Every structure is written in structure tokens, then in C-alpha cells.
Amino acid sequence: MFISANLCIFARNNLMFMEQLLHYVWKHKMLPLGTLRTTDGREVEIIDPGLHNRNAGPDFFNAKVRIGGTLWVGNVELHLRSGDWYVHGHDHDPRYNNVVLHVVSIADSEVQTEDGHYLPQVEIQVPAHVKDHYEELLHADRYPPCYRIIPQLSTLLVHSWMAALQTERLEQKTEAIRRRVEQSGGSWEDAYFQTLSRNYGFGINSDAFEQWATSVPQSAVGKHRDDLFQIEAIFLGQAGLLDEASIPERYRGDALMDGYFSRLHNEYAYLQHKFLLKPIDYTLWRFLRLRPQNFPHIRLSQLAQLYYDRKTGLSALLECRTLESLRQLFATHVTPYWETHYVFGSESPKISKKLSPASLDVLIINTAVPMLFAVGRHRQKEEYCDRSFDLLEQLKAEHNHIITMWEECGLPVKNAGDSQALIQLKKEYCDRKECLRCRFGYEYLRVSPDRDSCREDSHDGL
Numbered sequence: 253m254f255i256s257a258n259l260c261i262f263a264r265n266n267l268m269f270m271e272q273l274l275h276y277v278w279k280h281k282m283l284p285l286g287t288l289r290t291t292d293g294r295e296v297e298i299i300d301p302g303l304h305n306r307n308a309g310p311d312f313f314n315a316k317v318r319i320g321g322t323l324w325v326g327n328v329e330l331h332l333r334s335g336d337w338y339v340h341g342h343d344h345d346p347r348y349n350n351v352v353l354h355v356v357s358i359a360d361s362e363v364q365t366e367d368g369h370y371l372p373q374v375e376i377q378v379p380a381h382v383k384d385h386y387e388e389l390l391h392a393d394r395y396p397p398c399y400r401i402i403p404q405l406s407t408l409l410v411h412s413w414m415a416a417l418q419t420e421r422l423e424q425k426t427e428a429i430r431r432r433v434e435q436s437g438g439s440w441e442d443a444y445f446q447t448l449s450r451n452y453g454f455g456i457n458s459d460a461f462e463q464w465a466t467s468v469p470q471s472a473v474g475k476h477r478d479d480l481f482q483i484e485a486i487f488l489g490q491a492g493l494l495d496e497a498s499i500p501e502r503y504r505g506d507a508l509m510d511g512y513f514s515r516l517h518n519e520y521a522y523l524q525h526k527f528l529l530k531p532i533d534y535t536l537w538r539f540l541r542l543r544p545q546n547f548p549h550i551r552l553s554q555l556a557q558l559y560y561d562r563k564t565g566l567s568a569l570l571e572c573r574t575l576e577s578l579r580q581l582f583a584t585h586v587t588p589y590w591e592t593h594y595v596f597g598s599e600s601p602k603i604s605k606k607l608s609p610a611s612l613d614v615l616i617i618n619t620a621v622p623m624l625f626a627v628g629r630h631r632q633k634e635e636y637c638d639r640s641f642d643l644l645e646q647l648k649a650e651h652n653h654i655i656t657m658w659e660e661c662g663l664p665v666k667n668a669g670d671s672q673a674l675i676q677l678k679k680e681y682c683d684r685k686e687c688l689r690c691r692f693g694y695e696y697l698r699v700s701p702d703r704d705s706c707r708e709d710s711h712d713g714l
Contacts, residue, residue, distance in 0.1 A: 270357070273378045273386055274330050275311060276688045278355055279304055282382060282698065290372040291359045294320035302328055309347045317353050319372055326352035334373060337363040385697045389687040396682055398696040399661040405695060410663065413691040417673035420680070422640065425622035426629060435466070440630075442470055444566040444623055451618040452551045454611070460536040460548070464491050472527040477560065482519060484556040484587055489520030491552055492534030499596050507597030512589045544594040550605055553586040569620060570627065570636070575646050582615045583607060613647055617668050644669035654678045 277283065278301050288296040295318075302315030310327035317324050329351050331337060336356075342348040342365075349365045354373040363371050389397045396402075429443055436442035449465035450458050467490050476482040488494050494517045499507050507513045523529065537548045544550070558564055563581055572578045586605045594600055607615070621640045628636030647668035649655060655671050665671055680686065687693030 269386070269390070270378070270383075271330070271332050272688055273383060274332065274355070274357060274376065275304070276697070277376065277378050277382060278312070278328070278330060280694070280698075282379060283376060284379065288374055288376070290319060290374050292372070294372065296353070296372075296374050299323075310351055315352070319353065324352040326350045328353050328355060330355045332356065333358045334361045334363055342366075381699070382697050385699065386687065389693060389696060390685055395657055396661065396678075396692075398687070398690075398692050401692065401696045401699065402658075402661040402663050405692065409691065409695070414670055414673040416691075417676045418641075418644065418669050421672050421676035422622055422625045424676070424680075425618075426626040429622060429626040430630075439470075440627070441566050444569065445470065445564055447623060448564060448615075448619050449555065451615055452555055454546060454614065456538050456542055456546070457548055457551075460532070460538070461551070463532050463536065467530065467532050469527060469529070472523075472529070473559070476523070477562075480556065480560045480587060481516075482523065483560055484553060485516045485519040486523055486529070487552045487556045487559075488516060488549070489524060490529060490531050491537070491548060492531045493537075493549060493552070493596075494520050495531070495534055498534035503595060503597030505597070506599075507595075510597060513596045544600075545605055547594050549593075549595055550586060550590055553590045554584045554605070554607065557587060558582070558584040566623070566627070569623060572620070573639070575616070575643060578616050578620050578643070579609075579612050582612050582620075613668075614650070616643060617647060617650070617672065641669070644672060650675075 281298060281301060283298070288298070290296055297318040299316040299318060300314075302312030305311055305313050310329050312328040312330075314325065315328045317328070327348075327350050329337070329342065329348065331340075331354070334354065334356050337343060337354065338361075342351075343363070344366055346366045349367045349369070351365065351371060354363050354371045355376055356373060357375065357377060359373050359375050363373065365371065429447055432443035432446050433440055436446070445468075446462055446465040450462040453459070453461035468486065473483060473486055476486070485494070492498055494513070496504065496508075496517075499513070520529075524531075539547065555564075561584070562568065563584070568581060569578075572581050584607060590605060592599050592602045621643050624636045624643075625640040628634060628638075628640070645667050649665045649667055649671035654675055655665055658674050659665055663674075665674065677690070677692075681690045681693075687696070
């Protein structure tokens with residue numbers, strides 16, 4: 253039973269992939285040589301395949317095709333078999349009355365629109381090399397699966413695709429910021445604080461930091477922004493870290509004895525009652541495989557200092573016009589207690605717990621750059637958008653396994669703009685097997701059979 257179910261899923265996925273390939277071949281006019289003809293013998297010339305529709309309705313809008321000497325402008329629908337027209341109910345849907353051509357791999361029946369017209373049909377087969385290359389991309393064990401084609405790509409193609417990916421990533425981050433603005437009742441200040449806080453999680457605790465920042469009422473904290481101790485009490489208290497149960501049992505006795513925890517706990521109890529504060533669940537914080545300098549206690553203390561120094565306001569960000577001024581803006585340190593602690597009750601040698609230069613640049617990439625871009629779009633100020641792109645060009649590329657793999661394929665990664673583009677490529681295209689939407693994937697698919705051997709021979713060292 254289990255094997256049968258898996259076979260059904262595999263067959264269904266295979267049909268889906270084949271139909272996607274048919275769409276791809278039509279969109280890019282990867283058609284077989286020779287004259288195309290309808291099933292009733294009329295010559296077909298594809299002038300414009302139309303605009304690909306990813307929503308409900310016909311697959312391609314406003315296509316231009318010449319059928320039997322007559323020019324038709326309208327929609328095109330594609331299926332693996334003609335009978336799928338009826339399976340999908342198009343014969344009862346008036347949206348398909350403007351279809352001028354039905355493209356199929358197998359024409360096994362005539363098709364009729366809702367208003368009674370019989371449609372011309374043309375059979376198109378996916379070229380064997382396109383199908384083979386697509387299966388290679390889908391089933392390759394190595395990342396990225398298109399690594400063989402990378403050294404053959406022109407500088408212009410790589411540059412244009414990387415630029416598009418970089419902008420796409422910024423647009424995606426801008427949309428996340430817009431959602432925070434909406435959820436904050438239109439407050440860009442709150443959205444900025446939430447964005448900054450999220451990035452203080454540096455990946456592992458990002459979700460927890462964003463939830464924490466959302467729980468911190470800016471109006472309440474603002475009334476105590478001249479008192480660093482009270483700010484830290486609110487920050488740690490809202491994080492749930494002033495709950496005794498949040499302290500590991502082996503440190504709990506020492507934490508209660510050293511006095512600082514008790515002082516913070518009592519101060520937060522007063523402020524919690526005053527402002528009706530509700531902390532988040534302390535179990536949201538992750539400590540496993542986390543370096544001590546990244547513990548939430550340390551990051552929250554750094555944020556408290558940053559807030560106290562008036563560095564967490566949106567206006568402060570917008571006033572920074574250089575990379576160095578942004579580094580100074582985000583530079584911070586912990587309060588005195590945390591110079592000798594990573595958690596309550598566990599004393600450690602006194603060391604400076606400032607943000608490293610690399611961490612500062614990560615904050616700029618993930619906070620300052622998208623925030624400038626989002627504000628620029630919102631206020632229609634191109635100078636902010638331009639500043640965000642300039643920053644990405646000035647900053648060094650991030651170093652992680654994603655970037656390393658692309659570099660090993662021969663793709664140059666010169667700056668943070670390139671590394672952001674490749675992260676977008678990995679997450680939104682490679683991981684989702686969206687090779688048909690990728691320009692690198694397109695180049696891989698279009699390689700002709702007579703070039704395959706050259707391609708294999710030239711990449712033995714990869």
C-alpha cells in the first residue's frame with residue numbers, strides 16, 4: 253500500500269514536471285526544426301508565444317500565431333494530452349473562450365470551448381536533450397546542480413542575473429518590512445526596531461528576537477530611556493529571562509545570591525505592573541550549539557545599550573551617509589554585569605563583548621540596506637534606494653557554505669551584493685527546484701546535444 257502510494261505521487265509529480273517543461277519550451281520557442289502544423293494540417297507560425305500567466309485562466313495571454321495564413325491574437329492553453337482540457341473543466345469556463353490555439357504533446361481528442369467553438373491544436377514534443385538536462389537538474393546530488401555550465405556563461409549574463417536577484421532579495425525584505433509596518437499600526441519606527449532586533453538573532457534566534465521586539469512597547473520604554481538599568485530590566489523581562497525558571501538549575505543559586513538578577517527582577521515587576529507588560533515565553537530562546545557571545549542575554553544587553561545611546565531610531569539610520577557612519581551607529585557593548593557573565597549566576601573572565609566588525613557588517617547588510625530601500629520606495633526617494641545598492645557594493649561578500657560552493661564553480665563573488673544575490677538564488681530557486689525560472693537553468697537546458705561532450709570534458713576538475 254505504501255509503495256503504491258509513493259508510485260502514484262511519483263507519477264503525478266512526473267506529469268507536473270513534464271507539463272512545466274512543455275510550458276517552458278513554448279515560452280522560449282525551443283521548438284523542433286521544420287514546419288509546425290495543426291492536427292488538421294494547417295501551417296502554424298509562432299510570432300509571439302504570449303505572456304506567461306501564473307494565475308487562474310489560460311496559460312499564455314496575448315499570443316500571436318499565424319494559422320493557415322491567418323493571424324490570430326489571443327490566449328494559448330497547454331496540456332500534455334488534449335483530454336486534459338475536459339479534465340480541468342475548461343469546456344465550461346468562459347475565460348477560455350478567447351483561446352486561439354491548444355498546444356499539446358499528444359492530441360487524443362478534439363476540444364471545444366464553452367461557447368461551442370472547436371479549437372485548432374498543435375502537437376509539440378519536448379526536445380530530448382531539454383528533458384534529459386532538466387532531469388539532471390532535478391536529481392543532481394551536488395549543489396548547485398548546474399555547476400557544469402557556470403564557466404561557459406558570459407560576464408554580461410551573469411552580471412544581469414545577479415543584479416536581478418539582488419533587487420529581488422531587496423524587494424522581498426522590503427515586503428517583510430511593510431508587513432511589520434502594517435502590524436505596528438503604520439509605525440515605521442516600530443518596524444525598524446523589529447527589523448534590527450530580528451537581525452540581532454543572527455539566524456538562530458531571529459524569530460524569537462522579532463517576537464520579543466513586537467512585545468516591547470516603544471512608548472513605555474521611551475519614558476525610561478535615560479535609565480539604562482530600567483531599559484535592561486524591560487528588555488530582559490520581556491524576553492522572559494527574569495523568570496527564575498529560565499536560569500539553568502546549576503546556576504540558579506548563584507544568580508539569586510549575586511544580587512543583580514534580583515534587582516532586575518524587582519524592577520521589571522514594578523514596570524510590568526505599571527505598563528501591563530506581557531513577556532514572551534523564555535523557552536523560545538535557543539542555546540544549543542550557540543557560542544556564548546551570541547546568547548540572548550548578551551545580545552539583549554547590547555541592544556539595551558544601543559537603545560540608551562539613542563541609536564535605534566529610524567532618523568539616526570537615515571542620517572548615516574557612509575559605511576563608516578553606519579558601523580559607528582551599530583557599534584555597541586554590554587552593560588558592566590555582562591562583561592563577566594554569559595547567563596545569570598555563571599561568572600566568566602572579564603572580556604569586552606563588543607560586536608565584531610564582521611557582525612557589524614552583517615547588521616548593515618540585513619538591517620540598514622533593506623530599511624533604506626524600503627523607506628526609499630515608501631517615500632519615493634531614490635537617494636535612499638541608491639544608497640542601499642552602494643552599500644552592497646562597498647561591503648565585502650559574506651562567507652558561508654552557499655558562497656563557497658558557487659565560488660568553487662567558477663562564479664566570481666566580489667561584494668555583498670553578489671553574496672546576497674547568490675543567497676536569493678539558493679533559497680528561492682535551487683532549494684525549490686525552480687530551475688525553469690532561473691537564467692542559469694535556462695542556459696543549462698538549452699545546451700545542444702553536440703555540445704554535451706565538450707561540456708563534460710571541460711569540467712573534469714570541478
